[in-house]
Amino acid sequence: MAQDKGAGQPGEPGSEKGQFRLPDPALVSRTMADVAERGQRIVGDFLKRQADGSPSAGPDPLHIGSAFLDMTTRLMANPARLMQAQIGFWQDYLTLWQNTARRMMGEPAPPVIEEGKGDRRFKDEAWRENEVFDFIRQSYLLSARYFTNVVQGAEGLDNKTAQKVDFYTRQFVDAMSPSNFLMTNPEVLRRTAETGGENLLKGLSNLLADLERGKGNLRIRMTDDSKFKVGDNIAVTPGKVVFRNDLMELIQYTPATEQVLKRPLLILPPWINKFYILDLRPKNSFIRWAVEQGHTVFVVSWVNPDEHLAEKGFADYMREGPYAALTAIEAVTGEKSVNAIGYCLGGTLLACTLAHMAARKDNRIRTATYFVTMTDFEEAGELGVFIDEEQLLGIEEKMQKKGFLEGREMATTFNMLRANDLIWSFVVNNYLLGQEPFPFDLLYWNDDSTRMPAKMHSFYLRRMYQQNDLVKPQGDPNAIELDGVTLDLRKIKVPSYLVSTREDHIAPWKSTYRATQLYAGKVRFVLAASGHIAGVVNPPGSGKYSHWVNTSLPPDPEEWFRGATELAGSWWPDWQRWIVAEDKAMVPARVPQEAGLGDAPGSYVLVMAKD
Incomplete structure (x- = not known):
C-alpha cells in the first residue's frame, strides 16, 4: 500500500510528525471542567425556554416524512426501475473494489467516480494518494449518486413534493460525507496525531461557545467577528x-x-x-x-x-x-x-x-x-x-408569538441552500480541526442577521x-x-x-x-x-x-x-x-x-x- 503523504499513523514510530503526542493533562482537566459547567448552563437555559412556552412544532414540522412516504410508495410501484438502479450501483461498487485492490498491489487504476467541480470537501491530497481514503471517498460518491438518482427517478410526484424530497435527500447525503467525521477524514486524523487530540478539545470548546451564542441552538461561528466593526473597517464610505x-x-x-x-x-x-x-x-x-x-x-x-x-x-x-x-x-x-x-x-x-x-x-x-x-x-x-401551507402556518405561529421572525431562522434557511460551504465546512474546521474561523x-x-416584521413577512x-x-x-x-x-x-x-x-x-x-x-x-x-x-x-x-x-x-x-x-x-x-x-x-x-x-x-x- 502506498503511504499517505503526511497522514501519519497514530502511535507509529518514525518521523516526529507521524507520532501520536499525548495531550497536556492540565489542558484536559481545564477543558472538561469548562465543558461540565457550560454544558449544564446551556441545557438549563434550553429547558427553561421550553417551559416558557415556545411554539409547538410537532414531530414533523416540515412535513418531510409525508413527502418521503409518497416517494417511497411510487418507487415500490415500479420495482423494475428500482432494481435497475441497484444493479448499476453494485456494478460500479464492484469496479471500485477491483480498482482499489489493483492500487494496493501497486498497479494504476482510474477512478470510478469524481466529485463535482468546486467540491472542496476532498481537497486534501490523502483522499487520492491513500488507497483507503480514496476508496472511502469514491464509495461515498457512488452512494450519493445512487440515492440522488433513485429519488429523482420517482415518477408521478407533484413538483412541490419532488422538490422537497430531492432537497432533503441532498441535505442527508451532504451530512453523511466522510469528510464530516473524525475517523474518516485524513486531515482531521493527521491533526489529531500531531496535537495529541488537543484539536478535539479545542473543537469541543468551540462547539460549546456556539451553543452559548445560540442560547441552546447551534449557531456556528463562520468568521472571527472580533476583527470587524461596522463603521470602523467595514461600511466606511463617508x-x-x-x-x-x-x-x-x-x-x-x-x-x-x-x-x-x-x-x-x-x-x-x-x-x-x-x-x-x-x-x-x-x-x-x-x-x-x-x-x-x-x-x-x-x-x-x-x-x-x-x-x-x-x-x-x-x-x-x-x-x-x-x-x-x-x-x-x-x-x-x-x-x-x-x-x-x-x-x-x-x-x-x-x-x-x-x-x-x-x-x-x-x-x-x-x-x-x-x-x-x-x-x-x-x-x-x-x-x-x-413555502407550503404547513410550513407557512408554523412560521406565522412563531411570528405571532414574538411579532417578528428571528433573524437566525432566515439565515439558517439560506445556509442550507449551500450546506457544504456554509455549514459542514465550518463543522470540520471549528469542531474537528479545532481551528478558529478565518476573518x-x-x-x-x-452572520449579521436581521428580523422580519410579522405582517410584512x-x-x-x-x-x-x-x-x-x-x-x-x-x-x-x-x-x-x-x-x-x-x-x-x-x-x-x-x-x-x-x-x-x-x-x-x-x-x-x-x-x-x-x-x-x-x-x-x-x-x-x-x-x-x-x-x-x-x-x-x-x-x-x-x-x-x-x-x-x-x-x-x-x-x-x-x-x-x-x-x-x-x-x-x-x-x-x-x-x-x-x-x-x-x-x-x-x-x-x-x-x-x-x-x-x-x-x-x-x-x-x-x-x-x-x-
Missing part, C-alpha cells in the same frame, strides 16, 4: 444620515468628483440583510465605486425591527422606504427625478413601487436597475421547499412566493393591491437594467429573467458568473467572474444564453455605460449637509438581531 423614519435611515454619501450626474442614485437594499453588503471594504464597495463614477449616492439603511413594528406591512415598506426617500432626496438636492437600484427583495419592492407610481402617473424614478431580483415566483428555486468580511455580514411569503400574485395583471381578482392601488408590472415603462447571476441559489437566473417579458419599457438583461452575492459584489479591479450580454430578449432564457456573448470581468462598467446613456447631464458635486442624524453608516445598521 457620508451623512440625511433622513430617518421608523423603517429606514437615508444615507447620502460624500462626493469624490467635482461634477456629478444630475440625477441622484437611490439604492434600495433588501431588509432580509443589511445594506453594507454593498459597502464591505473600499476595494469591493459598490457604493464607493458608484460615488467615484460621479453619482450622488443615496442608500436606504433599513431598521432591524422588533415587536413594536410587528404590524408594519409591505405597503409600509413602500411608503416609508422609496416614497419617503424620494421626498427626502428632493428636499436635499432639489432634484425630483432619480435613478434607482433594488437588490433582491429591495428590487421586488422597487418593482412594486414603480407599478404603484405608474398607476398614479408619478415619474420620479427614471431608470430602474434590479440586482438578482425575482418578480415572477412561479419557479422560485430551492427556497420554494420551505472574512462577507461572512461577517452574512407573512404577506411576502404568501402573496408572492406561495401564490405568485405579483405577476397577475390588473383586473385579476388576486392581483396585489398596495395603498389602494392594484399593481400591474406590465405598466412599468421606465428603462430597466436586470443583472442576475448564473449560480444563484436564492433567485435563480431563469426565474429573474421572466421579468424581461413583463416590463413595458426598454430592458437590458446581463448575466454574471458566480452566485447571489459574489456575482453582484464583483468590482472591476478584482479580475474575477465574467458576464454575458445579449440585446435580444426571447421568451426562453436558454435561448437568450445560447445567443449571448461572454465578456471578461465585472459587469459594473457595462451598467455605468447604460446609466450614463440614459442621461449625461452633470451638475456641481453635492456635499451632504449636517442633519443632526449622524455620519454614515448610521445607527440602524448597528442594531444586531441578538440585541
Whole structure:
C-alpha cells in the first residue's frame, strides 16, 4: 500500500510528525471542567425556554416524512426501475473494489467516480494518494449518486413534493460525507496525531461557545467577528444620515468628483440583510465605486425591527422606504427625478413601487436597475421547499408569538441552500480541526442577521412566493393591491437594467429573467458568473467572474444564453455605460449637509438581531 503523504499513523514510530503526542493533562482537566459547567448552563437555559412556552412544532414540522412516504410508495410501484438502479450501483461498487485492490498491489487504476467541480470537501491530497481514503471517498460518491438518482427517478410526484424530497435527500447525503467525521477524514486524523487530540478539545470548546451564542441552538461561528466593526473597517464610505423614519435611515454619501450626474442614485437594499453588503471594504464597495463614477449616492439603511413594528406591512415598506426617500432626496438636492437600484427583495419592492407610481402617473424614478431580483415566483428555486401551507402556518405561529421572525431562522434557511460551504465546512474546521474561523468580511455580514416584521413577512411569503400574485395583471381578482392601488408590472415603462447571476441559489437566473417579458419599457438583461452575492459584489479591479450580454430578449432564457456573448470581468462598467446613456447631464458635486442624524453608516445598521 502506498503511504499517505503526511497522514501519519497514530502511535507509529518514525518521523516526529507521524507520532501520536499525548495531550497536556492540565489542558484536559481545564477543558472538561469548562465543558461540565457550560454544558449544564446551556441545557438549563434550553429547558427553561421550553417551559416558557415556545411554539409547538410537532414531530414533523416540515412535513418531510409525508413527502418521503409518497416517494417511497411510487418507487415500490415500479420495482423494475428500482432494481435497475441497484444493479448499476453494485456494478460500479464492484469496479471500485477491483480498482482499489489493483492500487494496493501497486498497479494504476482510474477512478470510478469524481466529485463535482468546486467540491472542496476532498481537497486534501490523502483522499487520492491513500488507497483507503480514496476508496472511502469514491464509495461515498457512488452512494450519493445512487440515492440522488433513485429519488429523482420517482415518477408521478407533484413538483412541490419532488422538490422537497430531492432537497432533503441532498441535505442527508451532504451530512453523511466522510469528510464530516473524525475517523474518516485524513486531515482531521493527521491533526489529531500531531496535537495529541488537543484539536478535539479545542473543537469541543468551540462547539460549546456556539451553543452559548445560540442560547441552546447551534449557531456556528463562520468568521472571527472580533476583527470587524461596522463603521470602523467595514461600511466606511463617508457620508451623512440625511433622513430617518421608523423603517429606514437615508444615507447620502460624500462626493469624490467635482461634477456629478444630475440625477441622484437611490439604492434600495433588501431588509432580509443589511445594506453594507454593498459597502464591505473600499476595494469591493459598490457604493464607493458608484460615488467615484460621479453619482450622488443615496442608500436606504433599513431598521432591524422588533415587536413594536410587528404590524408594519409591505405597503409600509413602500411608503416609508422609496416614497419617503424620494421626498427626502428632493428636499436635499432639489432634484425630483432619480435613478434607482433594488437588490433582491429591495428590487421586488422597487418593482412594486414603480407599478404603484405608474398607476398614479408619478415619474420620479427614471431608470430602474434590479440586482438578482425575482418578480415572477412561479419557479422560485430551492427556497420554494420551505413555502407550503404547513410550513407557512408554523412560521406565522412563531411570528405571532414574538411579532417578528428571528433573524437566525432566515439565515439558517439560506445556509442550507449551500450546506457544504456554509455549514459542514465550518463543522470540520471549528469542531474537528479545532481551528478558529478565518476573518472574512462577507461572512461577517452574512452572520449579521436581521428580523422580519410579522405582517410584512407573512404577506411576502404568501402573496408572492406561495401564490405568485405579483405577476397577475390588473383586473385579476388576486392581483396585489398596495395603498389602494392594484399593481400591474406590465405598466412599468421606465428603462430597466436586470443583472442576475448564473449560480444563484436564492433567485435563480431563469426565474429573474421572466421579468424581461413583463416590463413595458426598454430592458437590458446581463448575466454574471458566480452566485447571489459574489456575482453582484464583483468590482472591476478584482479580475474575477465574467458576464454575458445579449440585446435580444426571447421568451426562453436558454435561448437568450445560447445567443449571448461572454465578456471578461465585472459587469459594473457595462451598467455605468447604460446609466450614463440614459442621461449625461452633470451638475456641481453635492456635499451632504449636517442633519443632526449622524455620519454614515448610521445607527440602524448597528442594531444586531441578538440585541
